[in-house]
Amino acid sequence: xxxxxxxxxxxxxxxxxxxxxxxxxxxxxxxxxxxxxxxxxxxxxxxxxxxxxxxxxxxxxxxxxxxxxxxxxxxxxxxxxxxxxxxxxxxxxxxxxxxxxxxxxxxxxxxxxxxxxxxxxxxxxxxxxxxxxxxxxxxxxxxxxxxxxxxxxxxxxxxxxxxxxxxxxxxxxxxxxxxxxxxxxxxxxxxxxxxxxxxxxxxxxxxxxxxxxxxxxxxxxxxxxxxxxxxxxxxxxxxxxxxxxxxxxxxxxxxxxxxxxxxxxxxxxxxxxxxxxxxxxxxxxxxxxxxxxxxxxxxxxxxxxxxxxxxxxxxxxxxxxxxxxxxxxxxxxxxxxxxxxxxxxxxxxxxxxxxxxxxxxxxx
Ligand SMILES: Cc1ncc(COP(=O)(O)O)c(C=O)c1O
Numbered sequence: 001x002x003x004x005x006x007x008x009x010x011x012x013x014x015x016x017x018x019x020x021x022x023x024x025x026x027x028x029x030x031x032x033x034x035x036x037x038x039x040x041x042x043x044x045x046x047x048x049x050x051x052x053x054x055x056x057x058x059x060x061x062x063x064x065x066x067x068x069x070x071x072x073x074x075x076x077x078x079x080x081x082x083x084x085x086x087x088x089x090x091x092x093x094x095x096x097x098x099x100x101x102x103x104x105x106x107x108x109x110x111x112x113x114x115x116x117x118x119x120x121x122x123x124x125x126x127x128x129x130x131x132x133x134x135x136x137x138x139x140x141x142x143x144x145x146x147x148x149x150x151x152x153x154x155x156x157x158x159x160x161x162x163x164x165x166x167x168x169x170x171x172x173x174x175x176x177x178x179x180x181x182x183x184x185x186x187x188x189x190x191x192x193x194x195x196x197x198x199x200x201x202x203x204x205x206x207x208x209x210x211x212x213x214x215x216x217x218x219x220x221x222x223x224x225x226x227x228x229x230x231x232x233x234x235x236x237x238x239x240x241x242x243x244x245x246x247x248x249x250x251x252x253x254x255x256x257x258x259x260x261x262x263x264x265x266x267x268x269x270x271x272x273x274x275x276x277x278x279x280x281x282x283x284x285x286x287x288x289x290x291x292x293x294x295x296x297x298x299x300x301x302x303x304x305x306x307x308x309x310x311x312x313x314x315x316x317x318x319x320x321x322x323x324x325x326x327x328x329x330x331x332x333x334x335x336x337x338x339x340x341x342x343x344x345x346x347x348x349x350x351x352x353x354x355x356x357x358x359x360x361x362x363x364x
Contacts, residue, residue, distance in 0.1 A: 008182030009346045011245055026229075041193055041239055047278035048171045050201035050207050051073040051234060052193040054208050057156040059225040060191035062089035067193075067203040069135070070095050074123040079109045080315035080332040082128045086154050087316045095288045098122070099317050105132060105273050105337075109287065110330075111139030118143070124150040126304035129168050132184065132249070132283035133274065137163045153178060156191075159184040160246045162279035169194040179231070182344070184246060184283055185232035185238035185320035195203070211284040218345075233350075235312025243295075248345035249282040251298065252352050256285060256341055258307045258327040259356030268293075268363050285343040286311060291336040293363065297338055298360040311338035 023034060035053050051188035052266060054060050070076065072094035078087045080099040090097045098117050103110040107130045114125065123143055127135040144151045151172030155161070158168035159177060171173025172289055174197070177183075179190035192202050212220030227235075238245075257271045262269055270288035274280040294310070300306035313335055317326040341355055 001346060002109050003305060005306045005342055005347065007309050007340065007342050008344050009154065010181050011241065011351045012123070012344050015237045016234055019237050020230055023229045024250050024315070025214070025234045028229055030226065030228045032229040032235065034229040037340060038227075038232040038235045038239070039192070043235060043243070045239060046058070046167045046175065046194045048170050048175070048194045049196045050194070050198060052195075052201050052208065053227040053235075054188055054191040054204075054225045055227055056225075057176055057180065057252060058085040058089060059208070059223070060156075060176035060193045061085065061152065061154060062092055062176070063093070063204045063207050064176055064193055064224075064226060065093045065124070066074040066126065066199070066207055066261065067090055067200045068150050068173065068256050070123050070154070070300065073121060075119070075121045076123060077109070077114055077125040078118065078316070079126070079128045079130070079154075080328050081107055081312055081334055082154070082316065083156070083312070084128060084316055084319055084321070085156075086128050087322065088125060091321070095123070096121075097322070099315070099324070099326040099328055101330045102130075102334065104330045104334070106133055108133070108135035109140070111136055111143050114140075116141050116149050118149075122147065122149060123311045124152060126152045126154050128156075129161055131272070131286050132161055132281040133272075134163040134168050134171075134278050136160050137166075145146040150174075154184075155194075157183065157283035160242050160279075160283060161281045163315060164257065164277050170210070174200060175199060178236075184281055185235070185242045187227070187235040187238070190227050190231045190235060195254065196304040204226050206324060221304055245345040246281045249343050250280070251349075252343035252345075252347055253280075253282045253285050255349055255352035255354050256287075256343070256359075259353065260287070260359065262364055263360065269359075282343050284311075284340040286333075287341050287359070288337045289363065294337060294339060297362050301355075301358050303359045306358055307342060311335070311340055
């Protein structure tokens with residue numbers, strides 16, 4: 001790739017083209033065999049009994065909440081440092097989001113910050129495996145067990161990430177994935193719920209299809225959150241490539257980390273930390289700099305042809321659709337100091353060295 005280095009780019013090859021053409025030519029664009037086949041292989045990959053394909057990661061979180069019976073009068077612990085869709089489904093079901101500050105090293109919700117905010121209305125936790133590294137699931141499961149809370153993993157950025165020997169999406173009551181175009185694997189738009197709970201999966205299957213039950217009757221008020229066969233066939237091909245695409249992300253990330261070592265030693269940057277026992281799949285490479293340096297760095301890199309991105313620049317509780325006062329100091333700092341460097345698998349080591357060179361020039 002010459003010229004500009006984009007922030008994200010899907011790896012689409014002949015296999016994807018052939019799969020989509022095969023489905024187009026079959027005439028069965030929806031409700032065909034591809035969705036079921038994708039669900040089966042995704043469940044096997046994650047290591048769960050059930051996978052329910054839906055139209056987006058947002059739909060996956062929405063249906064997981066509904067299927068677990070969470071709604072009006074309930075409280076759900078959420079991360080303020082994430083994409084808005086980690087929280088908007090909580091409001092959509094009529095529940096109240098309770099914001100829990102993050103761990104400054106992993107950027108994921110810290111279990112020690114949950115204890116004081118739990119009360120008798122709290123029903124669930126939505127830990128976000130942010131940037132491709134899983135949250136502290138031992139700590140979160142302990143809090144959940146002690147307080148009888150459901151755990152819905154937001155694994156929308158963590159396809160293939162591991163916590164000890166467990167894959168993201170196999171640890172909580174439900175796991176939610178997004179297959180948006182820039183994710184670690186893509187179907188264009190799309191999502192998946194993973195679970196060992198057959199009842200949850202059945203309810204989600206009904207809700208994604210207008211509330212239609214096994215007898216064909218519309219038993220409950222549902223949605224059209226279905227995945228098409230064209231998306232599912234793409235997903236099957238992408239799933240086969242996921243581990244190797246993640247390996248490339250990890251290699252690309254390690255090149256920047258190595259190149260940044262002198263700047264890290266002098267305290268100018270903080271590179272991502274892969275916690276022992278976890279496998280980071282680098283959906284984003286989060287580099288931390290001082291707040292004074294952040295904006296000039298982003299503009300300087302863009303001028304040099306590298307699409308460095310500002311990370312999440314405000315906590316979700318300060319987005320217009322929430323607008324709550326919920327001070328979370330670690331989140332506030334991360335919102336002012338994090339940038340995302342491209343590490344997606346279309347990039348090779350020479351791109352990574354170009355990115356690192358630009359960062360060094362601007363941060364010196
Ligand atoms: C952490 C997180 N949660 C939820 C979502 C929502 O996924 P989708 O865009 O597929 O609805 C995303 C995707 O951008 C995400 O990054």
